[in-house]
Amino acid sequence: MSNLSIVQSRYTCKAYDPTKRIDDATLDHILQALRLAPSSINIQPWQFLVAANDDTKAITASSMTGSDAHNAPKVLNASHTIILCTRTQLDDDHLDKVLDAESRAGRFRTPDSKTARQNLCQNYLSEYAKTPAKLSQWAEQQTFIALGYLLLVAELAGVQATPIGGFDQNLLNDALNLNSQNLNASVVVTLGYASDDDFNQTLPKARLDFDEVIRFI
Secondary structure (H helix, E strand, C coil): CCHHHHHHHCCECCCECCCCCCCHHHHHHHHHHHHCCCCHHHCCCEEEEEECCHHHHHHHHCCCCHHHHHHHHHHHHCCEEEEEEEECCCCHHHHHHHHHHHHHCCCCCCHHHHHHHHHHHHHHHHHHHCCHHHHHHHHHHHHHHHHHHHHHHHHHCCCEEEEECCCCHHHHHHHCCCHHHCEEEEEEEEEECECCCCHHHHCCCCCCCHHHHCCCC
C-alpha cells in the first residue's frame, strides 16, 4: 500500500470495541514512534500519559461533561488512551536533559559545539519567555506536531485513533494532579479497534479540492 493510500484510508474512529486490546508489541511500536516526533530546536516540551486500565480511563473520561460527554464512551471503550501534555516550564533542567540526550547520541563533535548549541537554545527560549503566553502557545504547537505523528503511526500499525479536544482541561489537570508536575493536558487520543457501531469507518473521506487548499506562489 502506498503512503498516499494509507493517508486516504485513515479516519477518525467514533466507536470502539471494548473487547479488543492492542497487544504489547504494537503499543510499544506506536509509543516508540511517538517519542521520536520532531519539535522546534528539539525541545520536546511534552510528556505522554498512557491510560491503560479502567481506573485511569474513567478519570480521563470524567473530564468530558456537558456538550463533551459524547466523547467519554470513546475513552472508556478504547484499548488505550494517551493524554498528550505540554510542559508549562522549559527551564535549564529540561534543556540540560535535551542536551545530554543529544550528547549521548553523538551530535556534538567538540565541547565547544555543545556550548554553542546550549547558548542558541537558551537565547531562543529566553526570547519566548519574555511573553509567557507566547511561550505556552509555541510549546503546545510542538505537542500538536506529536499528535500528527501519533495518528499516522497508529494507522500504519492497523490501530484506529481519535483525537479529542472536547474535554475540560482544568478538570483533567486537577484529576491527574498535572499542574504540580508543570504539565498541561493539551489533547487526548484514544487508540483501539472500531466496533460495528462505528458509522464513520464506512463513510468516504471528504476533503476540500486540491486547488482550494494548496496554491503555488
